[in-house]
Amino acid sequence: xFDFLYGYGPSLLEGGLITIIxxxxxxxxxxxLGLITAFMRLSKIRTLQAIALIYTxxxxxxxxxxxxxxxxxGGQILxxxxxxxxxxxxxxxxxxxxxxxxTIGLIFGAxxxxxxxxxxxxxxxxxxxxxxxxxxxxxxxFKRILFPQMTRHALPSFGNNWLVLVxxxxxxxxxxxxxxxxxxxxxxxxxxxxFNFWIACALIYLLITSxxxxxxxxxxxxxxxxxxxxxx
Amino acid sequence: MxxxxxxxNWKLYLEGVILTLQLVPLSLLFGFSLALPLSVLRVSxxxxxxxxVYWFTYFFRGTPLLVQMFLFYYGLxxxxxxxxxxxxxxxxxxxxxxxxxxxxxxAAYTTEIFRGAxxxxxxxxxxxxxxxxxxxxxxxxxxxxxxxxxxSIPAYGNEVIFMLHGSSIAGLITLVDITGAARIIYARYxxxxxxxITAAVLYLILTFTIVWVFRLLEKRFLSYLKI
Numbered sequence: 001x002f003d004f005l006y007g008y009g010p011s012l013l014e015g016g017l018i019t020i021i022x023x024x025x026x027x028x029x030x031x032x033l034g035l036i037t038a039f040m041r042l043s044k045i046r047t048l049q050a051i052a053l054i055y056t057x058x059x060x061x062x063x064x065x066x067x068x069x070x071x072x073x074g075g076q077i078l079x080x081x082x083x084x085x086x087x088x089x090x091x092x093x094x095x096x097x098x099x100x101x102x103t104i105g106l107i108f109g110a111x112x113x114x115x116x117x118x119x120x121x122x123x124x125x126x127x128x129x130x131x132x133x134x135x136x137x138x139x140x141x142f143k144r145i146l147f148p149q150m151t152r153h154a155l156p157s158f159g160n161n162w163l164v165l166v167x168x169x170x171x172x173x174x175x176x177x178x179x180x181x182x183x184x185x186x187x188x189x190x191x192x193x194x195f196n197f198w199i200a201c202a203l204i205y206l207l208i209t210s211x212x213x214x215x216x217x218x219x220x221x222x223x224x225x226x227x228x229x230x231x232x
Numbered sequence: 233m234x235x236x237x238x239x240x241n242w243k244l245y246l247e248g249v250i251l252t253l254q255l256v257p258l259s260l261l262f263g264f265s266l267a268l269p270l271s272v273l274r275v276s277x278x279x280x281x282x283x284x285v286y287w288f289t290y291f292f293r294g295t296p297l298l299v300q301m302f303l304f305y306y307g308l309x310x311x312x313x314x315x316x317x318x319x320x321x322x323x324x325x326x327x328x329x330x331x332x333x334x335x336x337x338x339a340a341y342t343t344e345i346f347r348g349a350x351x352x353x354x355x356x357x358x359x360x361x362x363x364x365x366x367x368x369x370x371x372x373x374x375x376x377x378x379x380x381x382x383x384s385i386p387a388y389g390n391e392v393i394f395m396l397h398g399s400s401i402a403g404l405i406t407l408v409d410i411t412g413a414a415r416i417i418y419a420r421y422x423x424x425x426x427x428x429i430t431a432a433v434l435y436l437i438l439t440f441t442i443v444w445v446f447r448l449l450e451k452r453f454l455s456y457l458k459i
Contacts, residue, residue, distance in 0.1 A: 077425070
């Protein structure tokens, strides 16, 4: 294995770890944004509905790479202009990890919003009315009634979003983050054996997606207890 | 913001739009044509037919398109049997490599879409076809594909949009697609907002057009499903 990778194995694994951390951080941001978007779209206030709808429509119509370049390069200039207008004479470099996870979080927040909205609509209205008539406040309603039931409906689409998200983190290598793609590129360049490293890189992604699939299946089984027959 | 640099360079963006509008439909065409036979093999109960297709879709759906494209473009140049033969004419050309990796990628996703649609066909339809004495080929032509393809329209519409967005990486192997044009403008004028917002707007227009076309297709082919 290490002969095949000419001693670059540890470097590649390090890149793989960065890919995983970046994916998890982005997923966290996306989930929070997704929940906010879902509840904005479900709220009775027209303005909130419209903002959430515009956000999901526009984000889902633009390629991830374009968003990333816009936020990384555009954001850099914007922040520095703001800093200079405040009278500071410093140049700020945005960290590719920060802008990468923000971009991916922002993009997948739109997809997650749709996931959560669908899951909310799948919870029977009677359940919510019952919770209200028991005197539960919003937070208790969410924690005790909505969340457990929404999880079951959201899991398949949530898992799918996660897989697409992991694969789109590959684009962050374009703005210079040392993820598994960038490490494979560097190692392939210095050893003149690019094929070995691109195959290894692909296998690392396959490993991540395969493990994710396993976890997803286990979670789905766990949250579907008691529903096996009706869902079959 | 100063959008006059965009108007001064509209020809570059036009070039980008034209390349994107070549790469994406061609990849979709090749991918679709590959996916039709592959999906039949994929639902076969014979492991020898089914497993290779399963591995194919597993690999191409489990790894990023970017890695697949780099594997073909940079990776294959490692081998002398590619560099020193006629194959090099193909693999040194970024346009052909992009086309190849996009086609295989969308073929994998489309195969799985069709597989799902075929597996969801009502068993009665197949039984009826068999009891009419249809051969497997006639059954595929008259019953399985017409119904399965119709039912795949919504999912395939998403795949077309994913392919359009996925094609934005073509610029990374020196091609001038929409994103590639934006990157050139950015590098020339150091004005990322104008350059990339223009690209984003172009992609938005293309995306909305695709959504609209598929809505028409659904109306035409799936209206019997709506009550």
